[in-house]
Amino acid sequence: MNANAIVQKLWRLCTVLRKDGITYQQYVTELTYLLFLKMMAERNREEGNIPPEYRWAALVKAEPLHKLKLYRNALTALGDPEGSLPRMVQAIFDNASTFIREPQNLTTLVTAIDELDWFSEERDQFGDLYEGLLQKNAEETKRGAGQYFTPRVLIEVLVRLMKPKPGEVIQDPAAGTGGFLIAADKVMREATDDYFTLGTKEQEFQKHQAIHGMENVPGTLRLLLMNLYLHDLDSDHVDLGDTLSDKGKTLGKADLILTNPPFGPAGGAPTRDDLSVTATVSSYQLPFVEHCIRALKPGGRAAIVLPDNVLFEDGRGKELRRMMMDWCDLHTILRLPTGIFYAQGVKTNVIFLTRGKTETGNTDDVWIYDLRAQMPKFGKTNHLTDAHFTAFEEAFGSDENGTERGEEQGVEGRWRCFTREEISARGDNLDISWLRELEEEAEEGLIEPEDIAAAIQAHLQAAMLEIEALSAELEETTLAEAPEAGE
Template sequence: MNPSSDLVNKLWRLCAILRKDGITYQQYVTELTYLLFLKMMHEQGREDDFLPEKYRWSTITAREGIDQLTHYRRLLTELGDPENKLPRRVSAIFDNASTFLREPVNLAKLVSSIDALDWYSADRDSFGDLYEGLLQKNAEETKKGAGQYFTPRVLIEAMVELMDPQPGEVIQDPALGTGGFIIAADTHIRRKTDDYLDLTEKQQVFQTRNAYHGIENVPGTYRLLLMNLHLHGVDSDHVLLADSLSPAGASLSKADLILTNPPFGPAGGRPTRDDLTITHSVSSYQLPFVEHCLRSLKPGGRAAIVVPDNVLFEDGKGKQLRQKIMDEANLHTILRLPTGIFYAQGVKTNVIFLEKADEGASKTTQEVWVYDMRANMPAFGKTAPLTPEHLKPFVEAYAAEARQDEGEEGRFRCFTREAIEARGDNLDITWLRDESETEEIGEPEDIAAAIMSELQIAMAAIETLTAELEGEDEDALVAAE
């Protein structure tokens, strides 16, 4: 077992301590975020750069009992207070921080256990891998909530490999979650450039300060995001706590590359930004997010976007959006993902790969290649996760110099724009008989998650249709006046 995996398992076992104090998995990871940040600053010798002397790791370990818990509570408040003018990453990670711990003995056990772990490693990414391992554990254990922002690492790495981010590119994720995509993109670029040493000084400055942009709209997730970026050495100056469907999303820098897994389901209201033309009245996440991605790309920019099935087949606004994408970009590949690979959801998803055309281009998409990785695949889940070997055939087919249509018995097929138009611009294309559909779905909680996700998609579709009908009524009233 590698050192960071061993630490992850040891830290996760400590969760049993806090579960007795009524703390959830999500709260446990948040509590660990505070303590691990302080501990890691101590281990890395960086406390002078970030923390006042009276609020460092040693000030916690030097106390006992109620005094320790009282000091810890005060520390959380002070580190998150903007009046103290601490470095942004500190004040943001500790913003509105408070402990979920009620019993001094539980804090003492947690602190002593963390302090006793062997933290030494020469690997620059060891702390980052440790923290990402904790996030993955949280997603595995939490059927509701956590998996919504944790995309399987193997899928992220495959998407990044195929998109091949380059030094000097502006890379964006408008639904950051815990930052998996931009961390993987940065790792990819570092690997290509000898950890940036092959770059000029000007290029290094760009990579460390201006390359990565994005938005996360959930404060608790934003805290985990900042910690994850910090531990991986990725700058967070252009990472915002905001709503991508608000004016903040419209203000994001135009991107050379977008990598994202947007949220889905009802959004609780229409977008409040004024630049969306097709989805401005849609009260769900998935369609407006896809339009954002198209609008936010520079000419020639690339995107790989995880979307639920309804984005590929929904009528009305969905169809109009697909037509806009195929007219203004080359929507060249669709990967139909297997079910069960996202920890909290049973939703059926795809990855769409596109490249935006130059201004004025029309009917840019000439053909769409569809890879069916869903039909006749094993049942994925916590005990049977997606692996690189599962994705390897798609990666090889995607990257081939001359793509081959594998016919009705194969997984990779090509469909012309004319054939797609004849289908009513429906891109939910299947041809393989899926024998696995007759197999048992799985555990009751997995069945419930699958039903819930389908209901969310259905509710989003109903809200979209309702908004369209309301829009037509408003247009009719204006015409009558």
């Protein structure tokens, strides 16, 4: 049975557990615990990781009433921070508890997992299976998972264009469930026969040093660690923490950053002392961009998913864009279609940049590809595919630093070049569009209540971001004009 078939079968079991009041996200968390135990048994890795009394075989054999008690005890014991189990096991089961109340429901789930054929003749299916479950969860939940789950097709496009290479440190400071890190590792494995063509030292680096990430939500970190482990990736440099706090400094310098940071209010300004440009900004997206600029090594590159306001916001937003174009070669902006993040009204972009060796004058031209205007409505029933990105990939060219370009298409096309002087004349506003975007007509065509609500919410969020930016700018002006003590 292939991974897709397994995903569909396991997902259908969620309807059984809904009787226990379990949500989709709780179901995926529950599956994470059970699949981890099953995986350890399948891969013969229980020794040293899972005490005998809590192993999969013991759970399968237990009677229904005892099974639920055994399972609850296992979750507590495996996540005990005072225990002697490996860090990865403790992290996955940290503060774990089951949402299942009916013993028969646990029996149904354990039996179904135990009876599935997990392995194809050629390769382990666990990684594909788990990512499939994460994607189903994101598709079903407009909030929660959908906020941090980047569409797989977009991840694969960005990884292809950025060309991760063995020996590079690859970082995602807002790692979510690990999509970017895993996709980058997959590309490098395919290029090196699963790293077998590398020397011993190089193999060790790839398995234990190459991947760096941080995630601020404990429940999401659990899914991230499970995803990494199922893809045979070490998680020593993936940690729980706020990237915008001092802990974010521990991520270190990177050769490549791939990330989709959170959008919206952050509940306060960054607490890191090195984020000087965005020190007073109380939203996520601007400080995360400054982190990426500062975290890149000279010559390092990044692809960052961002909302529209980063491209046009005044005050600190404008100062950040100037820093970005001075310190880096901001060579490409991709205007993404709406609806691809499971919410119709959210407007996003991808910025592609390369860190310069100096901190002045690194951007000469910015190329912009408009994949938003005059595009079909995307959503749950109309998915974005690789084919939608084909023309952009051809225009971007084969060089990851944007030095090989397709021909400029002018005002009638999607691909245009703007000089640094032209951008400066616009007040360093990078929110540039030239094709007519019939947004109003597109929103008039929405019929699903959840899509209509998402469009309204996106408009309100954009308005709130502008209000926050204006408030911050006014506050800075007030502080600057206030007389110093003793005057």
